[in-house]
Amino acid sequence: MSPVIAVENLSKKYIISHQKRERYTALRDVLANGTKRLTYKLTRPFAVPENDSTHEEFWALKEVSFDIQQGDRVGIIGRNGAGKSTLLKILSRITEPTSGKIRIRGRVSSLLEVGTGFHPELTGRENIFLNGAILGMSKAEIKNKFDEIVAFAEVEKFLDTPVKHYSSGMYVRLAFAVAANLEPEILIVDEVLAVGDAQFQKRCLGKMESAGKEGRTVLFVSHNMVALKSLCEKAIWLNAGSVIEKGRAGDVVSNYLQNGVPVNMHQAWGDPETAPGNKNVRLHSVKITYEGGTSGEDLTVASPVNLEFEFWNFNQNMLLNFSVVLYDNQEVCIFNTGSPAKIYPKGLVKGICHIPGNFLNDGVYRVRLLIVRDMSMPLIDLDNVAIFEVHDVGREGAWYGKWIGAVRPTLKWETMATSD
């Protein structure tokens, strides 16, 4: 059977303008530039026209090809700016490709944002009809589904209240409920699970899963690998506008996790002359280790992590202590920990800093290492000595949202029922 979606050599070019921040053009600029060009031509009639250096081409998608069969649930993964959203926008006909061709069989509904077109002044009931129509449902269809939508969103009591008075949770629930009750042959969903509470997310995933079981085709973009793996059986990995890999979701996701993030778990310098440092100390190696592996792929929130380092000490009997500073990829300092000071002889010195499991949140971390003399004078201060990623761990329950907080410690709790 021929594929439901066939994408051939799809490319999309954007022109980035460096001159102004606005994406729209002002008539004034058009006129001014036009005049400039005209005077240029008049004064230098034989000159080759200058290349407009304020504009730069940017290929959001480059020669992308893939096929999707009916009933497939396909996840699209890739880092920010890889072209995932552009691909979805082209597939849902919001924007036009620059070149290439797509054949789609069947009715497409896309959910690139929750609650598109919701009007704050209108009531919940009115917004259901409005949003449904925007998503391409007929009035009769919405009427049929109305009770189901209301039940799914749990907003019965507030149906006739303007949605501007809704809590943000209610708002999102209502919006998703409308979209979830669409019954297209092809459903395109962009990162919408980031919103809503645990229970609601579970139902959303369930709804998408059942859509797949009914023979609908689902395309799903998410940064959440756990949710993606549980929902999709196939995946496409995009990077810088090109397809890197397509295939079984499990394989693609694990390859992506290994290569998609610039981790740097082991560095070594063999030569004590050129290694980073100075006449007092020079770094020999830095290594991130953890129980169970070396690839970094199975380093999870639960894993205890060891940061091992070795350096050459060029002075006899130095009083040294070490300091490790950890940053996340948003440049937030997670902690700074110091070792006790000790006297070391000349030669190689090794240190290990143990970071317990169930302490770091999932994310990418960068290590900065300081070696301090006499408890006061830093001998070296090296940033970026190692980068590692902590992966999310399979959780109990079915909430897949980003766990908030700089750290994610497991703490001791005491809970009890107290009755008097």
Next chain:
Amino acid sequence: MQLKKRRKQKAMKESENMSATQQVLIIEAGRTEHHYWRDLWRYRELFYILAWRDVLVRYKQTIIGFAWALIRPFLTMIVFVFVFSKLAKLPSEGAPYPILVFAALLPWQFFSNAFTEAGGSLINNANMIAKVYFPRLVVPASAVIVSFVDFLISGMILAGLMLWYRFVPDWRIFTLPLFIFIAFAAAMGAGMWMAALNVKYRDFRYIIPFVAQFGLYVSPVGFSSTIVPEQWRLLYSINPMVGVIDGFRWAIMGGNTRLSWPGFLLSIFLVLVTLVTGVLYFRKMEKTFADII
């Protein structure tokens, strides 16, 4: 032969399994949509719903609600009657001056509201345009429909004036739908131009209200176009609203009002040109809306 038949049966079964609406869609650069007008028809409900939303939202949290659609044209009419009839003592072509003014104010306000609303409609719905597909023509068209609802409401004032002055229109009133249609075409054409241009050049955000305000004085709203000297009539008709307003007056006031045919035809021709080029330009720009809005 039999194989072919079997294949056909299989194909039929397959298409039954899928829904009846299934069709193959091809997305390609620069491809003109074959199904554009059919798509537009399929999205007709969105069209009503957007219009309904705008009508509903417009008078939410107001005390007198729909009465605003009556008060504004009524007060404008009173001011115009006072200035042009009482102060400037302009002729009224036999009908009561308020009726003369109102017969012009109706199409003018329809046009200027529709033009303003449609012109800003894409920008106001930018979020929808960036996130959902639908034929974009729906947006300015439904803005024009909203203004048409206001037009129908303020039409009640005209009926009231006719009763008050015991003014009985003649057979020509039945030709009014034709002129309404022309007004509609003018509003649609100009609205589409403005909407598409506004997405790209935000200057039109300032041009649109200016044109709407300016147009009120250069169009024969407060006075009859007969006071324009004969040799200038044709030139005056370059403003398409002159033809539309003259048509409205001719149909509503009856009696000795006469249409100046060359001017009228010129106006109608320009309305059609605006409409056709408006649709073409809009369709041409439509594909880039999501990228530049």
